[in-house]
Amino acid sequence: MKWVLVTGATGTIGSAICKILSKKNYGIILGGRNKDKLNRLQKTLETQFQKPYLIFLADLRSKESIQNAIENLFSQNKISLYGLINNASETPRKKIITEEGLECQFAVNILGYHRMIAYLRKYFQPFSRIVNVASYWAGDLDLRDLQFEKRSYNNNTAYRQSKQAERMLTVAWAEILKSEQIYVNACHPGDANSKLSNDLGFGGFESPEEAADTPTYLIYSKDIEAVTGKYFERRKIVPDPFAKNKEEIQKLFSICNQYL
Numbered sequence: 001m002k003w004v005l006v007t008g009a010t011g012t013i014g015s016a017i018c019k020i021l022s023k024k025n026y027g028i029i030l031g032g033r034n035k036d037k038l039n040r041l042q043k044t045l046e047t048q049f050q051k052p053y054l055i056f057l058a059d060l061r062s063k064e065s066i067q068n069a070i071e072n073l074f075s076q077n078k079i080s081l082y083g084l085i086n087n088a089s090e091t092p093r094k095k096i097i098t099e100e101g102l103e104c105q106f107a108v109n110i111l112g113y114h115r116m117i118a119y120l121r122k123y124f125q126p127f128s129r130i131v132n133v134a135s136y137w138a139g140d141l142d143l144r145d146l147q148f149e150k151r152s153y154n155n156n157t158a159y160r161q162s163k164q165a166e167r168m169l170t171v172a173w174a175e176i177l178k179s180e181q182i183y184v185n186a187c188h189p190g191d192a193n194s195k196l197s198n199d200l201g202f203g204g205f206e207s208p209e210e211a212a213d214t215p216t217y218l219i220y221s222k223d224i225e226a227v228t229g230k231y232f233e234r235r236k237i238v239p240d241p242f243a244k245n246k247e248e249i250q251k252l253f254s255i256c257n258q259y260l
């Protein structure tokens with residue numbers, strides 16, 4: 001069985017991702033922070049698709065929670081990972097400082113993606129695929145103020161910064177994991193009405209299934225075998241201005257490594 005771990009599986013796009021990949025015969029590990037929601041989703045999918053689903057219970061705000069969830073998953077199940085879809089993100093309207101003392105969007109959207117790849121690295125097999133669900137709604141990254149200590153917090157700005165960072169980290173990880181034949185790409189999903197999109201003040205004109213199309217395509221498509229370090233929209237590679245500045249990418253990667 002090819003196992004794919006999907007974070008934010010209980011969310012709008014995440015649950016659609018799980019359904020699409022279920023139809024394609026992958027084993028799905030449902031990532032989430034809310035045990036009841038995860039149990040309900042697991043039950044629904046097991047009934048619908050008649051196969052077992054694993055659960056990855058972690059609050060991505062916390063390094064310890066991520067590490068414990070990985071320990072639980074791999075000590076209880078003899079599996080190796082084929083795929084990881086880093087999809088969980090949040091964008092609280094008011095600034096939240098996590099228990100680790102980090103600004104929440106930096107912790108979840110940036111470090112969450114980075115930590116998942118770093119800590120899961122040893123469980124991937126050759127030809128594995130990692131997908132970072134980012135956005136076209138990205139920009140204004142300030143490496144000297146990643147946690148809004150100098151700038152006043154605005155959830156939209158912090159979100160756009162985090163989505164730029166995810167696209168930059170994609171380039172860095174792709175370079176590092178190439179020799180292990182692990183391929184890393186980023187994408188814009190689609191615009192679907194969700195808690196997150198509402199927190200940003202958007203609605204969303206696409207269905208969850210439409211929004212899940214590109215993230216899932218990047219897992220199953222044979223057309224992109226060995227493609228790595230790219231940014232996709234609607235299944236197509238789009239030139240990414242944030243992939244150009246290698247020095248900035250390296251700086252961001254080094255900063256994130258300090259939190260591992």
Ligand SMILES: NC(=O)c1ccc[n+]([C@@H]2O[C@H](COP(=O)([O-])OP(=O)(O)OC[C@H]3O[C@@H](n4cnc5c(N)ncnc54)[C@H](OP(=O)(O)O)[C@@H]3O)[C@@H](O)[C@H]2O)c1
Nearest residue numbers: 008010011012013033059060061088089191192194195196
């Ligand atoms: N919707 C859009 O139009 C749109 C556009 C561009 C990009 N995206 C990207 O698509 C991805 C999915 O977004 P969505 O629209 O589906 O949002 P959503 O419905 O709000 O789902 C977000 C998911 O992330 C989980 N999550 C949030 N904080 C977490 C934490 N600290 N630890 C663990 N899980 C956490 C949520 O868990 P709970 O269920 O427990 O809250 C939920 O499952 C995001 O990366 C987003 O940036 C979305």
